[in-house]
Amino acid sequence: MLFLSFIILGGRITNNMIRILHTADWHLGQTFFGYDRTEEHKLFLDWLAKEIHEKQVEALIVAGDVFDVSNPSATSQRMYYQFIYRVTTENPNLQIVIVAGNHDSAARLEAPLPLLQAMRTEVRGVVRKLEGGEIDYDHLIVDLKNRQGEVELLCMAVPFLRQGDYPVVQTDGNAYAEGVRKLYTQLLQRTWERRKESQAIMAIGHLQATGSEIAEKDYSERTVIGGLECVSPDAFSEQIAYTALGHIHKAQRVSGRENVRYSGSPIPMSFAEKYYHHGVVMVTFDDGCAVEIERLECPKLISLLSVPNGEAELPESVLKMLRELPEVNGEAPYLEVKVLLEEPEPMFPQQVAEVLTDKNYRLARIVSTYRRDERKADEERNVWNKGLLEMSPLQIAQSVFEKSYQVEMPDELTELFQEVYMSATCKQEEEEG
């Protein structure tokens, strides 16, 4: 059976290739409008374990946001460790590389590293510094071996970068973007020096690349300080055979480059993601190049449904549509109800609940839009109905400011807020570490 794992490239059989699976943004422990998602995550991890075994991959790459919160629950942690134990036991050659995302605690994710290394699993959360304050680039390079036990792929394992993690660059442009670019450039230089002939180089990143497509109004994907963190995909040199990105939940190539990709999240994180194809990316490297890139779509346990599917409608018509919802056998879909109101209708949620009593649906939320008061409607649609949990601290501050003063928060205040927020979160990280 083993010969089946070798792929034929241009008529020649290679047996020193290496195959990886790229995934990201698991957000283990996420609750969806109060609903527990453990079963959805379990289904994904079971599927992933089977794919790893069947496709005989040599490495699993997780590009950040393993957990939804920095202090994950016992259930989420158990699921994570059980998975790592299972796949590394079932596949004695499997290597795993995990980097921290902005939702993860960098220090906490790295803490069990000594144990995980015994299971051929490397975690990079914190960017370590050498004695002189230089970045420890060697620590960010992980060697990945092919089936023959030879190093075939050099992996630049870069976690989500916070201020202080990347080199300081004097620039008129964006200090974050330039700093991140410099880190990748210097890391690539170091990796290139180590590279032996026929070895490929890959990069991992948890960041928002310029030009990447995010779900409209999707707060769950936005970074901690909105808008500032766009990194140009040029940061990923052509010398890098494949760049495995995390953070954006929609699977996509970046700037049309086949080998710079977001794998996307395995399950939808918001109603904005209901039409996404969720999955992972399988990449085969040979002779220093990514020779095959294939998307594997993962199964869906619970589907998402909006009523109406388009713009909000009046209560009568929405209730009628709800009454006409087909019966569902199996898992109840998550349901979003969008209603257009002319005045507050406090009884509406109860009416919805009554209509749904005998129906197998999970009511996630009712989004109310007011027809008369456009300003208020916009506010509700755009901000508060998204839920505080899905918004970044800056977005919360901005919306409070707008509510109080009826004007946008001035740039000056926005900058001050970001400064305070960054220093507060850096301090928190230190305390955790």
Ligand SMILES: [Mn+2]
């Ligand atoms: Mn993220």
